[in-house]
Amino acid sequence: MIIIGSDHTGIELKKRIINHLKEKRIDVIDVTNFNDQTGDDYPDIGYIVSRNVLDKKCLGIAICGTGIGISIACNKVNGIRASVCTDKYMAKMTRQDNDANVLCLGARLENIAVEDIVDTFISTEFAGGRHQRRIDKIKKIEDCQKDGVEYGDSL
Numbered sequence: 001m002i003i004i005g006s007d008h009t010g011i012e013l014k015k016r017i018i019n020h021l022k023e024k025r026i027d028v029i030d031v032t033n034f035n036d037q038t039g040d041d042y043p044d045i046g047y048i049v050s051r052n053v054l055d056k057k058c059l060g061i062a063i064c065g066t067g068i069g070i071s072i073a074c075n076k077v078n079g080i081r082a083s084v085c086t087d088k089y090m091a092k093m094t095r096q097d098n099d100a101n102v103l104c105l106g107a108r109l110e111n112i113a114v115e116d117i118v119d120t121f122i123s124t125e126f127a128g129g130r131h132q133r134r135i136d137k138i139k140k141i142e143d144c145q146k147d148g149v150e151y152g153d154s155l
Contacts (some may be wrong), residue, residue, distance in 0.1 A: 003060040004056045004120065005032035005049040007042045007070070008109040010063030013114065017061060018103075020115050025123070029056075046073030050080045052065055059122055060102040067106035074102045078142040081135075086112050088120040095124035 002021055006014040014030065019027045031048050032040065042064040049070075053060035054077070064070040066082040074082035082102035083094035086109060094100040103121045105114060144151040 001029065001050040001056060001058045001060060002025040003029050003031055003049055003056065005030065005045045005052075005086045006063035006064075006107065007045050007065075009065040010105070011065075013105065013107040014061075014063055014065060017118055020118065024086070024119075031077040039060045043073040045071045045155050046082075047063065047077060050074045050077035050082070054079050058101075061105065061118065061121075062102055063107050063134045065106060067104040067109070069104075071104035071106055075102065078146065079139075081138065083147075085117050087122065088113070088116050091117045091120040092124045099126040099135050099136075142151075 004014055004018060014032075018028050018030060019031065029052065031052050032045050045064070046062055049060045049062045062070045062074055062082065067116065071084045072083045074080050078103055081098055082099045082104050083090070083100045084104045084106070085091040085094060086106075091103065094103075100121075105117070141151045
């Protein structure tokens with residue numbers, strides 16, 4: 001299952017990705033089913049996508065104009081590792097090395113192979129091993145912030 005959401009700039013790209021995933025028989029839940037440009041804001045969409053990814057323990061796709069703003073918003077949610085990807089290599093490495101759980105895309109970017117990026121992101125597994133140590137450190141940063149402790153004090 002894939003959670004997907006977009007602000008108003010990403011509606012058409014979101015529809016394209018949903019159709020692509022459905023053709024591959026992958027379940028998709030659109031958590032931002034806007035049909036027109038209704039003044040939604042990417043921080044809200046990033047939060048909605050992120051909460052659903054965590055609740056349903058699956059991957060997500062979040063879309064805004066560049067992918068940057070929504071990735072920043074997604075990454076504010078503890079447990080989310082969101083990455084903007086503009087090619088297959090980035091999509092592969094963010095899953096393989098960083099165990100990213102949200103792919104962020106920019107609807108206004110030109111000449112990117114979105115379907116290839118999506119396919120690579122959802123088909124790549126986290127490698128674990130030495131990379132798990134780094135993911136554990138990211139989780140520790142989140143825990144320190146939640147507990148009001150400086151991460152640097154725990155190094």
